Amino acid sequence: MRTKRARTIFAAMVAAIIAVLAAAMPANAGHKDGVVESGEFGLYYLDGQEGYVFDLAVGDSNFSGDVFPGTSVSANDNTESYWNRDVYWWHVYTDASYGGSHGCLPSGHIGDASQTFRNTISSADFSSSSC
Numbered sequence: 001m002r003t004k005r006a007r008t009i010f011a012a013m014v015a016a017i018i019a020v021l022a023a024a025m026p027a028n029a030g031h032k033d034g035v036v037e038s039g040e041f042g043l044y045y046l047d048g049q050e051g052y053v054f055d056l057a058v059g060d061s062n063f064s065g066d067v068f069p070g071t072s073v074s075a076n077d078n079t080e081s082y083w084n085r086d087v088y089w090w091h092v093y094t095d096a097s098y099g100g101s102h103g104c105l106p107s108g109h110i111g112d113a114s115q116t117f118r119n120t121i122s123s124a125d126f127s128s129s130s131c
């Protein structure tokens with residue numbers, strides 16, 4: 001009886017520890033895995049949210065050196081459409097370090113890049129406000 005109870009307490013402790021570890025996992029666990037999850041911003045290789053997708057959960061100041069997940073295709077200057085699945089605004093820039101032309105995409109936005117941003121985006125970040 002006593003052993004059984006101890007075992008139950010131990011099992012409850014293990015469950016609690018697992019719950020704490022799960023809560024401590026970063027929110028961006030699926031960052032740059034080629035799947036645009038809730039809370040992420042997806043930059044697609046092609047128009048109409050087609051082709052490879054570079055999915056960001058947090059800002060990235062320089063896409064050079066980044067590839068579309070699972071490929072060797074550079075994500076720099078290589079995206080044509082977006083899907084903002086985040087609750088925040090996403091800001092896109094044609095140069096690294098948030099420089100060059102600056103565009104803003106509201107939460108929930110799905111669409112193709114305008115001529116200015118088509119195959120020119122080199123950095124992106126999120127914020128609670130528009131441009």
Ligand SMILES: [Ca+2]
Pocket residue numbers: 030031032033034035036037040055
């Ligand atoms: Ca993802």
Ligand SMILES: [Ca+2]
Pocket residue numbers: 077093094095096119120121122
């Ligand atoms: Ca660029």
